Amino acid sequence: MKKYTYTEKKDTRSGFGDGLLEAAKKNENVVGLCADLTGSLKMNAFQKEFPERFFQVGIAEANMIGVAAGLTIGGKIPFAGTFANFATGRVYDQIRQAVAYSDKNVKIAASHAGITLGEDGATHQILEDIGLMRMLPNMTVIVPCDYLQTKDATLAIAEYKGPVYLRFGRPAVPVFSHNAPKFEIGKAQMINEGTDVSIFACGHLVWKAIEAEEILAEKGINAEIINIHTIKPLDEKAVLQSVAKTGCVVTAEEHQANGGLGDSIAQLLSCKMPTPLEMVAVFDRFGESGTPDQLMKKYGLESSNIVEAAIKAIGRKK
Amino acid sequence: MADIAKLNNIATQVRRDILRMIHAVQSGHPGAALGCADFITAMYFEILKHNPKSFSMDGNGEDIFFLSNGHLSAVWYSVLARSGYFDVKELSTFRKINSRLQGHPATEEGLEGIRIASGSLGQGLSVACGAALTKKLNKDNNLVYCLMGDGEIQEGQIWEAAMFAAGRKIDNLIGIIDYNGQQIDGPVDEVMPLLDLRAKWEAFGWLVLEMDGNKMESILETMPKAKSLCGNNKPVVILMKTEMGYGVDFMMGTHKWHGSPPNDEQLAKAMSNFAETLGDY
Numbered sequence: 001m002k003k004y005t006y007t008e009k010k011d012t013r014s015g016f017g018d019g020l021l022e023a024a025k026k027n028e029n030v031v032g033l034c035a036d037l038t039g040s041l042k043m044n045a046f047q048k049e050f051p052e053r054f055f056q057v058g059i060a061e062a063n064m065i066g067v068a069a070g071l072t073i074g075g076k077i078p079f080a081g082t083f084a085n086f087a088t089g090r091v092y093d094q095i096r097q098a099v100a101y102s103d104k105n106v107k108i109a110a111s112h113a114g115i116t117l118g119e120d121g122a123t124h125q126i127l128e129d130i131g132l133m134r135m136l137p138n139m140t141v142i143v144p145c146d147y148l149q150t151k152d153a154t155l156a157i158a159e160y161k162g163p164v165y166l167r168f169g170r171p172a173v174p175v176f177s178h179n180a181p182k183f184e185i186g187k188a189q190m191i192n193e194g195t196d197v198s199i200f201a202c203g204h205l206v207w208k209a210i211e212a213e214e215i216l217a218e219k220g221i222n223a224e225i226i227n228i229h230t231i232k233p234l235d236e237k238a239v240l241q242s243v244a245k246t247g248c249v250v251t252a253e254e255h256q257a258n259g260g261l262g263d264s265i266a267q268l269l270s271c272k273m274p275t276p277l278e279m280v281a282v283f284d285r286f287g288e289s290g291t292p293d294q295l296m297k298k299y300g301l302e303s304s305n306i307v308e309a310a311i312k313a314i315g316r317k318k
Numbered sequence: 319m320a321d322i323a324k325l326n327n328i329a330t331q332v333r334r335d336i337l338r339m340i341h342a343v344q345s346g347h348p349g350a351a352l353g354c355a356d357f358i359t360a361m362y363f364e365i366l367k368h369n370p371k372s373f374s375m376d377g378n379g380e381d382i383f384f385l386s387n388g389h390l391s392a393v394w395y396s397v398l399a400r401s402g403y404f405d406v407k408e409l410s411t412f413r414k415i416n417s418r419l420q421g422h423p424a425t426e427e428g429l430e431g432i433r434i435a436s437g438s439l440g441q442g443l444s445v446a447c448g449a450a451l452t453k454k455l456n457k458d459n460n461l462v463y464c465l466m467g468d469g470e471i472q473e474g475q476i477w478e479a480a481m482f483a484a485g486r487k488i489d490n491l492i493g494i495i496d497y498n499g500q501q502i503d504g505p506v507d508e509v510m511p512l513l514d515l516r517a518k519w520e521a522f523g524w525l526v527l528e529m530d531g532n533k534m535e536s537i538l539e540t541m542p543k544a545k546s547l548c549g550n551n552k553p554v555v556i557l558m559k560t561e562m563g564y565g566v567d568f569m570m571g572t573h574k575w576h577g578s579p580p581n582d583e584q585l586a587k588a589m590s591n592f593a594e595t596l597g598d599y
Binding site: 031052053055057058060062063064065066067068069070071072073074075076078093094096097098101102103104 | 447478
């Protein structure tokens with residue numbers, strides 16, 4: 001019997017919206033900010049239930065980050081929501097000085113990350129945000145895999161003290177993590193134990209990795225799938241343990257190869273356990289308009305690409 | 319009734335501190351720090367409700383002061399120390415390795431009195447808006463103050479925050495512009511004219527006051543007036559005229575001392591303007 005399957009598709013941003021509402025019910029210090037994208041971020045329910053704790057800032061993201069940092073002074077737990085592009089690159093210096101360096105308890109909720117944003121094109125499809133956020137000292141970076149995990153992550157970061165970047169997306173994707181181990185910040189999730197290759201994935205690519213695992217199994221390859229939902233701090237122990245067993249690696253993410261999950265794992269392995277590694281990612285190019293499915297295919301982020309990368313990685317083992 | 323002579327004495331000592339701190343490491347920003355010495359002294363010794371001996375990051379139940387133009391760190395550190403946040407001896411570590419007194423204010427080393435890093439300009443007013451909103455949510459009736467430079471308000475984020483504060487009726491917030499007319503590259507009116515600053519702030523929905531930031535009497539008259547205007551659905555801003563380098567004759571009337579330290583001879587000359595009123599650190 002398959003361990004992971006799905007009966008419905010749902011967007012991860014709805015997981016954020018539902019998680020935020022629940023977190024706000026649990027803790028009166030949870031507040032929300034949004035830069036004119038309340039519907040897109042699924043923050044309406046929170047806004048409706050807690051109008052006095054919701055701050056519409058208009059199209060002014062730099063101010064939103066500063067206001068969020070200020071709200072923490074006196075004990076609020078602000079969730080600042082906008083598209084990933086405007087939540088990172090546009091406001092990098094504000095995040096760096098007022099949030100990360102000042103170690104403020106701000107949660108940056110970044111939706112519509114990656115190329116699955118679709119038709120709006122490259123101006124909105126950020127593929128560099130994980131790298132930007134991962135470089136900042138004090139910053140925790142989380143990329144959940146489906147609706148359920150995004151909700152769990154939202155609840156978890158409301159209870160965690162410190163700056164967090166939470167990255168999620170626009171399209172409806174399989175909801176499959178019902179049986180996954182409990183979400184814990186910084187703890188990698190074993191999805192499927194295997195012996196031939198370690199596949200580390202995050203976000204939308206976790207489901208693609210599960211699909212790839214089934215194809216690989218038909219070819220007699222036993223792949224280990226690990227969901228690295230927390231890019232930073234990286235669960236080094238889980239990565240090293242898996243790689244010690246399998247001897248080769250595939251990383252999969254909807255992000256540039258530069259600066260992303262793959263880069264992070266390559267850095268760890270090149271220092272502590274040099275291992276053949278193949279990356280499924282976007283290689284130094286911008287996105288473009290198209291449907292999410294078309295773009296995932298064109299940019300090589302499909303389960304078939306993970307299968308190919310796994311076979312290649314296995315072939316490089318000594 | 320405030321003791322103006324006492325406050326002026328403190329400001330005199332603060333000016334000595336600023337010059338000695340910046341001279342000792344041959345780096346820092348004496349110009350605007352000297353210009354704001356009277357104002358920051360008045361804030362910490364007369365205007366603010368605050369708890370120097372038991373600093374809390376949250377600042378609940380007290381007023382909060384933000385320094386958005388973080389390069390004025392020398393004057394802020396001196397006043398914080400002189401008002402009891404930390405030992406004045408620590409002023410000798412300014413800008414040195416392993417110091418809590420970073421070149422620009424920071425929270426990382428846990429220096430009492432600092433609640434957010436500043437230095438990269440244009441961010442403080444947004445932070446002040448957030449802190450003011452938290453005070454409202456917490457039903458804390460104390461106020462939030464934010465000092466900005468006039469050059470600094472060339473940054474677009476200031477105007478985002480200005481729009482936000484008025485639009486959200488943040489009326490427990492007082493902004494102060496250090497209106498000295500100078501910035502690194504020259505007079506503000508040449509680098510990027512601010513034109514009619516009063517009209518700009520009024521058009522953004524703020525109540526505007528003006529004061530002479532180098533006259534203790536003007537500060538002590540205007541700040542209570544600003545406080546009394548709070549709670550009327552509008553934020554308040556004060557255009558505070560100061561002179562960069564105020565008190566040191568050869569540093570006044572020019573932008574040249576924005577970010578340059580005095581040498582030994584210049585220090586001696588500058589110090590002759592100020593009596594050691596409270597004792598050097």
